[in-house]
Amino acid sequence: MGHKLFSYFTLPFLVYLYLFPFVCPYHSANSQLDYRFYDRSCPRLSSMVKYGVWAAYKNDIRIAASLLRLHFHDCFVNGCDASVLLDDTEDFQGEKNAFPNRNSARGYEVIDNIKADVERFCPSTVSCVDILTLAAREAVVLSGGPFWPVLLGRRDGTTASQQAANEQLPSPIEPMENITAKFTSKGLDLKDVVVLSGAHTIGYAQCFTFKRRLFNFRGTGRPDPTLDASALVSLQSMCPNMDSSNSNLAPLDSASTYRFDNMYYTNLVNNTGLLESDQALMQDPKTAAMVNSYSTNPYLFGNDFATSMAKLGNIGVLTGKKGQIRKKCGSVNL
Secondary structure, rough: OHHHHHHHHHHHHHHHHHHOOOOOOOHHOOOOOOOOOOOOOOOHHHHHHHHHHHHHHHHHHOHHHHHHHHHHHHOOOOOOOOOHHHHEEEOEEEEEEEEOOEEEEEEEHHHHHHHHHHHOOOOOOOOOOHHHHHHHHHHHHOOOOOOOOOOOEEEEEOOHHHHHHHHHHHOOHHHHHHHHHHHHHHOOOOOHHHHHHHHHOOEEEEEEHHHHHHHHHHHHOOOOOOHHHHHHOOOOOOOOOOHHHHOOOOEEOOOOOOOOOOHHHHHHHHHOOHHHHHHHHHHHHHHHEEEEEEEEOOHHHHHHHHHHHHHHHOOOOOOOOOOOOEOOOOOOOO
């Protein structure tokens, strides 16, 4: 077992060393971040994060999608600062109970466990946001997705905002132009919308996020006419038209639920995308062209996903003397 783990985790690192000069286009944008930021202060960081994510994944394969989503939800709300990990206090209502996160965001305890491990070896050295950013990468790799080098040196924020999370996170029932506007406000572009939506190649969604497509699409009293007929029947059995089914789960990618691949895009081409916001990518000529390209070229998707994740991880980061290194991810240092 040990030899398998060693070879599995070492190969991406060797690839990283080999490709380092060519796959790191965002270094200059955040000059205070560095790929080797913790080489001296916490040299075992990478292996501790890898092990923590692997141990969680071994017990719950769904955790990979949850950690990836947690990272996205952190970075999209006032930048990557681990604000999503903060518990509510007397001073602020945090993001954990914002509508997009309540009863759906998962993986907090995985980050807490890794942080506790890191604190034992490197006290008050590594930020929670850097741990979360690395954990999201490891979750993708464990699921069969691409590896990308992660710039490090982010610092943790000292506040969170439930209102900001409600306003800034994209919704699965928003029009595509609204979602695109939210991406561009973060320095991302239309291509990043299509590429990062591909994260839905793994994970599940609760029925309430897409149920209106099945029974009352846009107030018509009928299903979404673009949804494949056999997919409709299957989803209606998973999500019957009653409130008690709202929290039932359906796979975002029924073709390969736990494998990070390009089947998400094939599903969209076949009109079997789960969320309205997913299937809407086929309604605009520019995004549809990208979807078609990724559906036929898994290597292109993997490469572009790695690039977009590097961009995502650098949104609004705190460096230098801004923010702090939290001792516990759920609370700011006193």
